[in-house]
Amino acid sequence: MSVLLWVVLPYVALTVFVLGHVWRYRYDKFGWTTRSSQMYESRLLRVGSPLFHFGILVVALGHVGGLVIPKSWTEAVGVSEELYHLSAVVLGTVAGVATVAGLVILIYRRRTVGPVFTATTRNDKLMYAVLGLTIALGLAATVVANLVGEGYDYRTTISPWFRSIFTFQPEPALMAGAPVLFQLHALSALALFAIWPFTRLVHMLTAPVGYLTRPYIVYRSRDEGRPAAKRGWEPSR
Amino acid sequence: MRVMAQLAMVMNLDKCIGCHTCSVTCKQAWTNRAGTEYVWFNNVETRPGQGYPRTYQDQERWRGGWELNRRGRLKLKAGGRVRKLFSIFANPLMPSIQDYYEPWTYDYDRLFSAPMQADTPVARPRSLISGRPMKISWSANWDDNLAGDPSPDPVLRKVSDQVKLEFERAFMFYLPRICEHCLNPSCVASCPSGAMYKRSEDGIVLVDQDRCRGWRMCVTGCPYKKVYFNHRTGKAEKCTFCYPRVEVGIPTVCSETCVGRLRYIGLVLYDADRVAEAAATPSERDLYEAQKSVLLDPHDPEVIAAARASGIPEDWLDAARESPVHRLIFEYGVALPLHPEYRTMPMVWYIPPLSPVVDVLAKTGHDGEDAGNLFGAIDALRIPVGYLAELFTAGDPEPVRAVLRRLAAMRSYMRRLNLGREPDESIATAAGLRGEQVEGMHRLLALAPYAERYVIPKAHAEQGAQLEELGCSLDYDGGPGMTGPFGEASGLPAPVAVENFHALRERQTGENLDDADELRGRVNLLNWDGKGTPDGLFPRRKK
Numbered sequence: 001m002s003v004l005l006w007v008v009l010p011y012v013a014l015t016v017f018v019l020g021h022v023w024r025y026r027y028d029k030f031g032w033t034t035r036s037s038q039m040y041e042s043r044l045l046r047v048g049s050p051l052f053h054f055g056i057l058v059v060a061l062g063h064v065g066g067l068v069i070p071k072s073w074t075e076a077v078g079v080s081e082e083l084y085h086l087s088a089v090v091l092g093t094v095a096g097v098a099t100v101a102g103l104v105i106l107i108y109r110r111r112t113v114g115p116v117f118t119a120t121t122r123n124d125k126l127m128y129a130v131l132g133l134t135i136a137l138g139l140a141a142t143v144v145a146n147l148v149g150e151g152y153d154y155r156t157t158i159s160p161w162f163r164s165i166f167t168f169q170p171e172p173a174l175m176a177g178a179p180v181l182f183q184l185h186a187l188s189a190l191a192l193f194a195i196w197p198f199t200r201l202v203h204m205l206t207a208p209v210g211y212l213t214r215p216y217i218v219y220r221s222r223d224e225g226r227p228a229a230k231r232g233w234e235p236s237r
Numbered sequence: 238m239r240v241m242a243q244l245a246m247v248m249n250l251d252k253c254i255g256c257h258t259c260s261v262t263c264k265q266a267w268t269n270r271a272g273t274e275y276v277w278f279n280n281v282e283t284r285p286g287q288g289y290p291r292t293y294q295d296q297e298r299w300r301g302g303w304e305l306n307r308r309g310r311l312k313l314k315a316g317g318r319v320r321k322l323f324s325i326f327a328n329p330l331m332p333s334i335q336d337y338y339e340p341w342t343y344d345y346d347r348l349f350s351a352p353m354q355a356d357t358p359v360a361r362p363r364s365l366i367s368g369r370p371m372k373i374s375w376s377a378n379w380d381d382n383l384a385g386d387p388s389p390d391p392v393l394r395k396v397s398d399q400v401k402l403e404f405e406r407a408f409m410f411y412l413p414r415i416c417e418h419c420l421n422p423s424c425v426a427s428c429p430s431g432a433m434y435k436r437s438e439d440g441i442v443l444v445d446q447d448r449c450r451g452w453r454m455c456v457t458g459c460p461y462k463k464v465y466f467n468h469r470t471g472k473a474e475k476c477t478f479c480y481p482r483v484e485v486g487i488p489t490v491c492s493e494t495c496v497g498r499l500r501y502i503g504l505v506l507y508d509a510d511r512v513a514e515a516a517a518t519p520s521e522r523d524l525y526e527a528q529k530s531v532l533l534d535p536h537d538p539e540v541i542a543a544a545r546a547s548g549i550p551e552d553w554l555d556a557a558r559e560s561p562v563h564r565l566i567f568e569y570g571v572a573l574p575l576h577p578e579y580r581t582m583p584m585v586w587y588i589p590p591l592s593p594v595v596d597v598l599a600k601t602g603h604d605g606e607d608a609g610n611l612f613g614a615i616d617a618l619r620i621p622v623g624y625l626a627e628l629f630t631a632g633d634p635e636p637v638r639a640v641l642r643r644l645a646a647m648r649s650y651m652r653r654l655n656l657g658r659e660p661d662e663s664i665a666t667a668a669g670l671r672g673e674q675v676e677g678m679h680r681l682l683a684l685a686p687y688a689e690r691y692v693i694p695k696a697h698a699e700q701g702a703q704l705e706e707l708g709c710s711l712d713y714d715g716g717p718g719m720t721g722p723f724g725e726a727s728g729l730p731a732p733v734a735v736e737n738f739h740a741l742r743e744r745q746t747g748e749n750l751d752d753a754d755e756l757r758g759r760v761n762l763l764n765w766d767g768k769g770t771p772d773g774l775f776p777r778r779k780k
């Protein structure tokens with residue numbers, strides 16, 4: 001059971017994530033967009049979207065800090081457990097609250113603003129459900145661990161498990177012992193990664209950082225980017 | 238010197254009757270789809286008026302185009318790269334659909350399905366955005382012909398110290414607008430993903446639909462608001478200068494169908510190395526001259542040599558020498574750019590209308606075509622000149638006055654000829670022209686023969702293999718099945734069927750009534766111009 005949950009599922013989800021993006025990029029570049037709804041409604045979006053995005057980006061960075069960087073490294077540079085915990089809780093709370101507030105505004109907007117609701121596909125609803133669930137479980141796990149319990153040091157269990165996936169020496173036992181809420185959070189995150197390439201979330205992967213360095217005016221020849229005439233074209237006469 | 242070729246357009250505003258044929262045919266050809274209901278690549282607005290989208294010319298509000306920073310360098314008015322990325326999650330300068338107008342359709346079905354009743358059933362308007370019944374209160378040309386109140390017009394506000402909109406002094410004219418295919422396009426510069434580009438062959442500015450990610454910054458970047466956001470596909474779209482048509486040498490749809498025959502298409506050559514420098518000219522009023530100075534003389538041997546070195550083909554150089562656009566800008570000096578102060582170097586030029594002056598003059602009982610009267614009136618009538626100057630020369634009345642004098646001179650000069658009098662060279666001289674030039678200008682502006690209005694070199698056959706694309710077969714990778722999980726926006730785009738346009742060109746310019754061989758039993762009704770009955774239009778009669 002724990003092999004299925006903490007070895008097979010993660011690899012399936014990550015494979016779908018990677019191959020899904022490759023497939024989508026290859027066959028559906030035209031569908032690769034934020035599908036911005038700002039033309040319909042701006043007032044709520046201008047509050048909700050930046051709150052959510054800046055929040056989630058910090059949260060994502062926090063996950064990198066917590067999951068990818070081993071505890072021994074931070075301790076080697078002199079960051080004590082208390083200091084790490086304190087900064088994680090402070091930053092995490094601020095970012096978490098922003099993310100949730102933003103998400104609530106965005107979902108409220110999706111539901112109540114007529115044109116935005118009309119433009120919401122089933123795909124969007126599924127994405128929002130899984131995204132919302134993941135964020136809610138993550139928040140719940142942290143709150144329960146810190147307020148009810150006296151804190152949970154995921155850096156000795158979940159983080160090594162997470163890294164073990166990427167070093168191809170999975171250690172499911174580490175995760176099997178984690179609190180249920182953390183387990184559920186991880187599972188719903190896996191579900192999120194699995195549907196990611198097939199939703200509008202693909203926009204994240206093409207975040208336009210290249211804009212900072214490219215020249216302002218882009219020239220391009222007429223021939224570039226046309227499909228190559230490889231398939232053989234039958235002359236019409 | 239890095240010579241590049243640019244397809245440019247001139248519109249002669251004196252002849253625009255505001256019929257909107259150009260807008261409608263353009264829409265039928267390119268934007269009659271879901272997601273682009275509100276989009277008019279070509280729109281015609283009455284000036285003075287609010288424009289489309291409303292008050293788009295107010296750059297203090299919309300912040301389109303470029304401005305100079307403290308060191309005199311060009312920067313995007315809406316903010317630089319870092320600022321753009323930080324405001325990407327919600328663009329603070331994005332126009333809403335209401336700034337354009339909420340598109341609608343009518344409940345036509347009610348006309349048929351309504352039960353028997355005393356009153357005639359009506360088809361109620363229904364929003365195409367929310368699907369709900371709506372009250373129509375604005376559209377793309379709501380203030381046509383000075384309907385409503387033109388006073389929010391940002392251009393009018395600039396000259397408001399000179400003008401009171403008194404009834405007797407009211408004036409108006411029409412301004413058809415398409416994308417300007419600028420030499421220094423701020424839309425391209427605003428695109429975070431680099432999906433927008435200027436074609437190096439002909440300068441047409443396009444959006445790569447496969448690379449656009451819907452960051453919607455280009456909409457803000459363009460001061461003319463000529464990039465539109467397709468709210469269904471989530472991608473930006475804009476006027477393409479009908480590139481599939483001009484590539485085979487036929488004019489854009491708006492030009493082809495223009496009732497007034499007032500549009501001219503031709504090449505200009507320009508020095509790409511000097512664009513940024515000229516666009517950074519300190520004084521706004523010098524921008525018109527700066528813009529002209531970037532364009533090169535296609536007769537100059539030095540320019541020709543440099544153009545050859547840059548790989549511009551010989552027939553394109555010929556076309557540049559015959560370009561009506563170049564003649565109207567330089568030889569006759571009557572074409573002006575629209576809002577050069579946006580610093581994008583727009584390449585759709587306008588011959589300002591003389592008619593407000595003539596009309597006002599005629600109302601006072603004077604002979605509106607006498608040279609002396611006309612010249613005097615141009616200087617006396619500050620209103621139209623000031624207004625035109627805000628549109629075309631960043632407020633400098635002198636170039637506008639000079640153009641209007643030339644147009645007035647043409648009227649008077651040609652009237653004498655028509656009445657069988659001796660040509661009066663002094664009229665031409667007074668406007669800085671020679672008599673033969675006036676006659677040439679008259680031929681181009683008044684007679685406007687098709688082949689002289691449109692001098693469009695074809696795209697090059699050496700590149701034919703790429704041009705032919707893939708036909709329209711559905712058996713390419715993925716095929717039409719791709720439209721499944723991601724909605725109608727997804728899947729590989731159907732290639733533009735260039736061969737259709739070749740066929741169209743042949744039919745439009747050929748001698749034959751219909752070319753049955755070429756059609757091979759298939760008829761594309763879109764290309765059928767009503768001439769004859771092409772083979773295959775009707776099923777064959779059994780013998």
Ligand code: HEM
Binds near residue numbers: 036045053326451452
């Ligand atoms: C750093 C990279 C990212 C950029 C530049 C970015 C940018 C955008 C933009 C421009 C929109 C369209 C807003 C609109 O006008 O309607 C959007 C929407 C959205 N983004 Fe992102 N995003 C990024 C990362 C993410 C991430 C990491 C997530 C979630 C895990 C995310 C989730 C969403 C969602 C759910 C929406 C839809 C909002 C709505 O309209 O309801 N984005 N994003």
Ligand code: SF4
Binds near residue numbers: 417581
């Ligand atoms: S007018 Fe056309 S080329 Fe110029 S900035 Fe706007 S969209 Fe770009």
Ligand code: SF4
Binds near residue numbers: 252253260495
């Ligand atoms: S078709 Fe010609 S005359 Fe009619 S509105 Fe358009 S530009 Fe003016």
